[in-house]
Amino acid sequence: MNIVAVVMLTIGAAGFVYRLLRGPSLPDRVVGLDGLLSVIVIGIIVAAARSSNGGITVETVLVAVFVGFVGTTALARFIERRGN
Amino acid sequence: MDTFAEVLLVLGSALAMIGGIGVVRFGDLFSRMHAAAKAPTLALILAAIGAAIEIGTLLAATTLTLVVVLQLLSSPVGAHALSRASRRQMTIAIDDVDELTSDEHSDP
Numbered sequence: 001m002n003i004v005a006v007v008m009l010t011i012g013a014a015g016f017v018y019r020l021l022r023g024p025s026l027p028d029r030v031v032g033l034d035g036l037l038s039v040i041v042i043g044i045i046v047a048a049a050r051s052s053n054g055g056i057t058v059e060t061v062l063v064a065v066f067v068g069f070v071g072t073t074a075l076a077r078f079i080e081r082r083g084n
Numbered sequence: 085m086d087t088f089a090e091v092l093l094v095l096g097s098a099l100a101m102i103g104g105i106g107v108v109r110f111g112d113l114f115s116r117m118h119a120a121a122k123a124p125t126l127a128l129i130l131a132a133i134g135a136a137i138e139i140g141t142l143l144a145a146t147t148l149t150l151v152v153v154l155q156l157l158s159s160p161v162g163a164h165a166l167s168r169a170s171r172r173q174m175t176i177a178i179d180d181v182d183e184l185t186s187d188e189h190s191d192p
Contacts, residue, residue: 005097011105012102012103015105016120019108027166031166032107034124034166035120038124038159039104048135054141054144055143058151065154072166076166077165
């Protein structure tokens with residue numbers, strides 16, 4: 001049953017990677033990057049649910065969430081100042 | 085209870101997949117942001133509840149709760165900043181009508 005989750009996450013990540021590479025404008029690429037990071041976060045959580053020391057593995061997710069927020073906000077400020 | 089946790093993990097992954105498909109299929113930036121907002125909110129909540137049940141320690145449950153609260157606080161702020169920044173530099177015209185700038189009630 002876990003393999004179903006991994007396959008679904010792979011399809012979702014492929015969609016976000018497509019938008020990251022082919023997005024017509026810079027905000028489209030930011031949407032792809034942000035969504036890809038959240039898919040990675042869900043992937044880490046799914047992987048940690050099966051591992052023997054999942055309580056420690058899950059703490060890496062905190063860092064990923066914070067880095068994603070800072071990255072999206074910084075890129076939004078950059079777009080606001082520079083244009084796409 | 086183990087099966088319940090697995091179902092929650094698969095449901096969260098399915099929502100992430102739906103978000104990815106929507107980001108590919110939708111036509112303009114704000115529709116794509118609508119689809120992309122599925123993955124960091126409800127999908128993360130479902131996956132976190134599933135993992136907390138499956139791991140079963142208090143440390144993991146506390147950390148996952150912190151992750152969910154942080155994501156629910158930060159994701160709308162980031163999406164708002166991004167849409168506000170890009171709104172000022174592009175026009176979203178559906179059927180040649182930009183509904184965000186044209187005022188339908190101004191002219192009789």
